[in-house]
Structures are given as C-alpha cells and as structure tokens.
Amino acid sequence: MKLIRYASIDGNSNGYWGLMALFAAFILAALGSSYFMEHNGHYVTGMTNQIVWGLPHVFAVFLIVAASGALNVASIASVFNKKAYKPLTRLSALLAIALLMGGLIVLVLDLGRPDRLIIAATIYNFKSIFAWNMILYSGFIGIVGVYLWTMMDETVNKFNRIAGISAFVWRLMLTTGTGSIFGFLVARQGYDAAIMAPMFIIMSFAFGLAFFILVMFATYNGTGRELGDAIVNRMRNLLGIFVAAILYFFLVFHLTNLYATEHHGVEAFILRDGGVFTNLFWIGSIIIGGVVPLLMVYGPFCKKSRKALAVASVLVIIGGLASMYVIIIGGQAYPLQLFPGMEVSSSFFDGVVNTYSPTLPELMLGLGGVALSLIIVTLAVKALDLLPVSLADSVADPHHKD
C-alpha cells in the first residue's frame, strides 16, 4: 500500500465560493428566523402547548444522530483495523464534529431562552438525561477533535488507536443518550420502548454514512481528485446493509409494540390512521428512505452507477428526516391517555389528535443547521490537510492489483 498523501484543497474556484455563499445565506436566514421566533415568542411558529417540539427538533435530532454515524468510517479503520478505510478517517471525524455542531445550534436557537445557554452549561441536574446529553455532546466534540489531531500530527500518532476507541465508545453512548431522551418519556405512548436507543444507533449508521458519501463525492468531483471504485463500492455495500438494518428495526419496533396491548392505539395511529404521519411513515421512511435506496444500491441496473449511490444517499437523508418527524411530532400528536377507556375533552385539547403545521422560520432554522455543518466541512477541507490527494484504487485498496 502506498503512503497516503493528504492535502488541503485550493478552494479558489467559483464553485467553491458559490457553495460558501449559498451556505452562508442559509445560515443568515436561520439566524433571522431564530431572532424572529425569540422576539415574538414561539406563538409565531407551528409549535403549541400540545406539540412542544417541532420541526427544529426534527432537524436537530437528525443531525445529532447523523453526526455519530459519520464517525463510522474512522471507527472501522481505527477500531476494527480495516486499512481500506484509513484514507478517509480524517474526513469522517471532521464531518462528525460538523454535523453535531449543526444539530446543537438548532437545538439552542429553538430554546425559549437561548440567552441562558450559560445556565444550561453550568448548572446540571444529574438526574436529567438531557443534562447528560449536553455533557455527551461537548465531550464528543472534544474527543473526536483529539482523535483528529492524532491522525494529523505525527508526534501524537501513537495515541491514534486509543483515541479512536474512545471516540467509538463515546459515540455509542451519545446515540444511546439521544435515543433515551424519548425512551424515558414513560407517559407518551409512542416513545415508551427500550428499543428506542438501539434503533437510534442503527439509524445513525445510515444517516451519517449517507452524508459522508455525498460530501466525499462533492469534494472529489469538485477538486478533480481521483476516486476509485474500490472505495465507492465499499461505501455502497455499507449503506445497503445499514438501510436494510433500519427496515428490520422498524419491523421489530412495530411488531413488539403491536404485541403490547397498551400500544395498540398509537400503533394504529402511526401505521394506519395517522394521516400525514402514516403517509410520512410508509412513503417517507419505508419507501423513499428504505426500499428505493436498497434497490438503487443492490439493483442490477444501478449497481455500478455512482449517480445512483448519490441519489440513494439523498433519499436516505430525506427518509431519515421523515422518520424523525414521525417519531418526534407523531409521538406528540397522539393524545396522552389520562383516563383510559373514557372519551375525554377539554379546553386544553385533551383526548384529541394534536395538529401541527410547521412554519417557514422553523424550516429555515433547521436547514440553517445543515448549512452550518456543511460550511464547517467546506472551510476545513480548505484549511487543513484532510483529504487524500488521490483515492485511486491503488491507494484505497491494499489488495488492488495494478
């Protein structure tokens, strides 16, 4: 195997600056949206006292989940010693940090009092899984940062493996923690399931990899660096496996829920009667985010196509957002059961399916988080030696025969 050479990209092309401008515009729009929401109060959004977490949380949780998944490529290389993934470990670590920051900023800007962030950062209630998550998130950025440093600095390279293992363990905790935010809400019929945390882990694998593939394609195409089939096909296979695993977990999740009588109501709601949520689940999560990408990855027509893999990755991301929407908002739309067996009504929307119509500022805030992640990546590949000069098969695949 040849020695891998890394170099920053020039980043002087029109395309580069165009991208930067685009991302910056989205970030500005997000900041404006957040100011609008905070200034007027959240009544200007689609959120209410019934749907307390809206579209921003969908994006935030999605990005946070994807962040830990983006670290996969690095983990496979460092923890499981698969040399073929080595060239892309730097990008993988960077993308992980970038996605997490994008998710966190959305979370923070959607708070009722973002100006009190300092309180959240200094006063902890250690019983709260939410407080633990804040520690997990900042720790993740720190640990992955160190991990990246051990990759890039020869003098500390000997700590690379231990840093890689720590980062891997930490990311599993992080996703478990994120999933547990929902798993701990005992009173909400849609969330009360131990399977929530492992399901989040498997979703993170797919979402993170989908982002990774797209960023990899964009940078290599944009800079004209060589990207061989060996590495692309590896990614293709991995994505296929992860997407199949998500579908499997959905199946298990809903089957176990159907098994428990107290969950029949919410299951019927998501799977059959939930209107927009039912559609999003079947069309968004299952078909767009699952079945179609699987066909594009394994189907005989698309098997060799890079375009197909790119489209599949986009679909996985769209499907992932749909899944988050169903979990986060669908779970709140389904009424809390205060008096089982009774028909309930009140001035506070007891007993009714709650409605939610997301507003433009919420959407812009969410997209701004994505844009922040991408701008971090775009800046970093210019500033740091993150990308191998070539990922031709002879570099990427140790067993490749020239």
Next chain:
Amino acid sequence: MKTDNTTDTSKRKFLGGAAAVAGITIAPGVLLQTVQAKPDDQAVSNKVRWGMLIDTNKCADGCTDCVTACNSEHGLAGHDRPETDTQYIRKVTLKDKQTGHVKTLPVMCQHCETAPCADVCPTGASFKREDGIVLVDKHICIGCRYCMMACPYKARSFVHEDVYDQKDHTPRGKGTVESCTMCVHKVDKGENPACVTACNKEHKAMYFGDLNDANSEISKRLKEHGGKQIRADLGLNPGVRYQGV
C-alpha cells in the same frame, strides 16, 4: 428521602423572595380547613405534604369557577389563542364509552411525588419543594420544554408570547415554562389555593390540606371515602386525588 433534598439554596432564595413580595397579612379564620399556617420565615418542611382532593360528584358540569379564579389569581390573561395560551387548570369532561355517563373535573399539575418534570429538567429549574409542591424557577428555566414532554398530565404551558400585568407572586416570562403552583404564595401564609376557595363558595368539590396529617380534613375524607390518582399505574404518587372517577 432522596428526592426531598433536591431543593438547593438558590431555589429557596427565589421562593423566599417571592413570598416576601407577597407578604401581606390577611385576616385569619376566613378559611375553615385545618391548614397549618407556616410563618414566612420558617423553612419549608417535609413534615407536610400538601395535596388536594377533588370530589367529582360535586363538580358541576359547565362550572368553571376554579379556572376563572386561577386565571385572575395568577394574572393569566390569554391572547385568544387557545393552542398557545397558558392554562394552569382546565375542566376536563369525561364520557364513559359504555354507559354514556358524563362527568367533569378540574385537572392541573398533580404535584407528583416522583415528578417526571423535575427528573428530566436539565438545569433543575423544575423542582419539588420539601412540602411536595412542584414549581418552576423562572430564573433558570431555559425553555427547552423537555418537562412538557415528560409530564403525563399535560399540566404545563410554555409562555409563547409577551406577558403583561404580571402579579408579584407569580413571576412569568416569555420563553419559560410554567404550571400550577398550588398557590404556594397563599399556602405559605396559611391560606387555601385560589381554585379551592372559589369552588367552596358554591359546589364544595375541592379540598386542600396536609396529606401527612391524619387529622386534616383531606386525610379524613380520603380515609373515609378513598381517592384515586390519575394514571396511578405510572407510580408517580401525585398529591392531587379524585373521588368518583
């Protein structure tokens, strides 16, 4: 008890301040129930557990006296936006699916002993006082709304827009979460919560008192007629009990 120690000094100070602002003496003897007054300068004690009992058989369909009293006591003027306006207490109508029997009852924060809102709150803004009253410290609430996700009783509201005409004893703030305080400012002076006082004028469906005191009216009534907790299966041991559901 572990959970009883979670009240830290900053919260006590906050409450002490609130109580001091509202420290106007009101003639004793107006209220009949066996509520032991706690002088303002005395620390909140875990010897008492404040609770409420609601006799749904006496709660009149169509009556909203408790709600009106609560809104004026805490200055909860709405903006005519039912989906985002604050409600500390609401009248819930129940219809038995089999018999068609209808009854109404007030629901508010149930002041859970194991309060999920306090457990999930990242900053500790949601907390339970030693005497069982669950409150939000508006000064450290960051408005994450996780407590609203965790509350099984839909008891909490998020302040969705600017608030006007605040009462000194009920500080409110846009971007923070709030809920029934069990009128802690009155209770600390030995009075009944506003809803209970209002209900007692006509229907007498609500009782307030110390669940730990076997001789309090509420305890006696519970002993005699029993009382249910809403969603008792969740094991949160709420301080609000219901008869006739």
